[in-house]
Amino acid sequence: MNVILVNPPYTLSSQDTNLHLPVQLYPPLGLAYIAGSIRKAGIEVSILDAPALNMSVSDVIAFVNDKKPDAVGFYVSSFSFAIAKRLAEGISAETFVGGPHIHHAPHSLTMIGADFGFRGDAERSFPHFLKTRDMSTPGLVWADDTGIVRANKPEPIKNLDALPLPARDLLPQQKYFSPLDPGRITTLITSRGCPYNCVFCALPTKRSYRKRSAKNVVDEFVLLAKQGIDYVEIQDDFFTLDMQRVRDMCVLLLERGIRIRWGCETRADYVDRPLLDLMKKAGCTNIKFGVESGSERVRNEVIKKYVSNEALFHGFYEAKKAGLKTIGYFVFGHPTETKEEMEQTLAFAKKLNPDYADFHLAMPIPGSDLFSIAVREGKLAPDFWARFMPDDTFPFYVPKGVTLDEMKSLQTKAYSSFYLTPQKIVSNLLSVRSPRDLKVKLRSGWLVLKEKILRA
Known part of the structure; x- marks a missing residue:
């Protein structure tokens, strides 16, 4: 069996991925943890970090389908719901989703179009299900024959020391x-x-x-x-x-x-x-x-x-x-x-x-008390995030x-x-330690100026 885990792109755009430069780019630690557990279970696994590799949704779909894996798993947040839906639609292999959105809104599995989902810690449940197809697997989310979504209660992993270490060797560390x-x-x-x-x-x-x-x-x-x-x-x-x-x-x-x-x-x-x-x-x-x-x-x-x-x-x-x-x-x-x-x-x-x-x-995110308050007050529809597109205005x-x-x-x-004062500007310039550090700080400063101050 061969599994690919995908960290989805930040945008649905197929052209301007280079314009979405983040202030920082950290490795997807959760996927690396799951990959480590899948590998320990004797299953071949790889990670595709789309933001790090500057890949669009269409790039990811083409890459994954070309590799012909048996299963594909990807992370879903409320912000990436539409992206996850596009991936599930385009990927030929069996699809699995996890992350906070599925945990709090398991009914959204069929809206995304994925085959299965996992709530809570998936380091044990995902590889166990891949090998056994045990429908009683803790945290498993699926749709029954009538289309009704079922969700098993997750079991938090109590002994974190027992987990395999993250499979960082599967990530593009230099990015x-x-x-x-x-x-x-x-x-x-x-x-x-x-x-x-x-x-x-x-x-x-x-x-x-x-x-x-x-x-x-x-x-x-x-x-x-x-x-x-x-x-x-x-x-x-x-x-x-x-x-x-x-x-x-x-x-x-x-x-x-x-x-x-x-x-x-x-x-x-x-x-x-x-x-x-x-x-x-x-x-x-x-x-x-x-x-x-x-x-x-x-x-x-x-x-x-x-x-x-x-x-x-x-x-x-x-x-x-x-x-x-x-x-x-x-x-x-x-x-x-x-x-x-x-x-x-x-x-x-x-x-x-x-x-x-x-x-x-x-911002009211599903699973938060703020989301419940916003829905109760009529400020947000209960299904808002299922209709949210990455380029939409955020529901503050x-x-x-x-x-x-x-x-x-x-x-x-x-x-x-806060930032456009002589003291802060001088302090940030004096903290530069290398050409790479200067590049990152200039990028960060430009993004704050462009997106938070100039609102371009």
Whole structure:
């Protein structure tokens, strides 16, 4: 048996793929994990990363059909629904889909036109089904003879240490890049899930948390060092939830002489100065904090983030003192949020003064409480995402008393007033370490200017 796993293109266009240049391009870690498990099961597998190879949907269909695999699997998010549908229509082989959209909306399987889907962790269920055709496989989604979609309950993998490592050798490693580091990069997870339930979160694993041991993580770092990796983006949703585990990981990295740089994302109230100092010493170069709103009312009562302004100031301050670059995430347009509170968010971002900031507009994704609120309020049709096209206007949530134009104007103001200052421009130029780093930073700067400030 031969399986191809596809990371779909970002656009349906067959001509202008070169115009869709991302700020960063990370390897599809989820597909690499699944490929590792499929390969361990004795099944031949390959990965086609269309964004990395600059392939259009028609390119992917032609390539896959030419290879004549027995099965093709691809990732489906709400944003790529139409792309997944086009792939399922064009690919001759049996098709399988997975990802957050299928997890939360399994009934969309027939709308996409795929043969089967998987909810939740698929590292065990996918290869098991390929070999056995067991219709009781956990997480399996299929349509019965009457066309009714059936969905088995997924079983989260509790022991993450037991998973085969991602099959990174199947990926075009030289194609990936990050504005945070000029070196040879990859991604890694040390845990899955988050015990919190923020209003915008659509993670399949929300309210659950599973973690790898410190030793298991560091063993992977050792392997990545042998493969010549310079920088690892840790993609945990909540890296420092278990602070002692992070300490243990850092100590092991130091003891084993691993000199890979790395970055992570966590909450500002789950760090302290000794931990941050140790992380810096063990190779951490940057840390990302979700701030969301400058209003404590919005952040805690609406978003349910439950973190104070004081804790945020402390987290950013201590991270900077430890010598880490800081990145802050901010969002405009939460339910009941006023225009004044959105302005408060921008002012708060400037006071925190992270090295980098992302300003987003709230978007209701299936599986999130925000999506349920938007549907209940009549702001979004329940089947909106099944009709969404990649070139359509995104369905941002717009609270009462504010217009979408006002929110977009504030977002433009936020990016321009944050980045277009002499201090930020000089700081970014002084941080350039190589010609490759300069190229990535210029690309990132141009995209922010074009898409967020000039709105071209």
